[in-house]
Amino acid sequence: MKNILNEDxxxxxxxxxxxIPEGKTATYGQIARLIGREKNARLVGRVLSMSEYYGSYPCHRVVNHAGRLAPGWMEQRELLESEDVSMKDENHVDLRLCQWDA
Known part of the structure; x- marks a missing residue:
């Protein structure tokens, strides 16, 4: 399979x-749609998992389609709560209240 990841x-x-503004969240699928690759939400997640090699980005503001936080990333919840992002429960943001309208 051809590697579709390039620096661009x-x-x-x-x-x-x-x-993504402070206090808002976006979904992987939303980011994929915004770059014209609506079927590539997993690709977005893959890129975000290695974003630290490219600089400092607010990746903590990206969640899955149900608002679920990234498994194993304990700091994500703390970072979102410090920005007053509304949570539905321990592992989900309330997308109705905090989804970025882009």
Whole structure:
């Protein structure tokens, strides 16, 4: 399978992520749609998992389609709560109240 990750695509994804305002969240699928790759939500997640190699981005503001936080990333909840993001429960943000309208 051809590797579809290239630096232009990586920076395109990270550029959109950098636009998510403080106190708002976006979904992986939403980011994929915004870059014209609506079926590539997993690709977005893959890029975000290695974003630290490309600079500092607010990846903590990206959640899955149900608002679930990234498994194993304990700091994500703390970072979101410090921005007053509403939580539905321990592992989910309330997308009705805090989803980025992009």
């Amino acid at each position: 695509l990586i920076y395109e994804i990270l550029s959109v992520v950098s636009e």
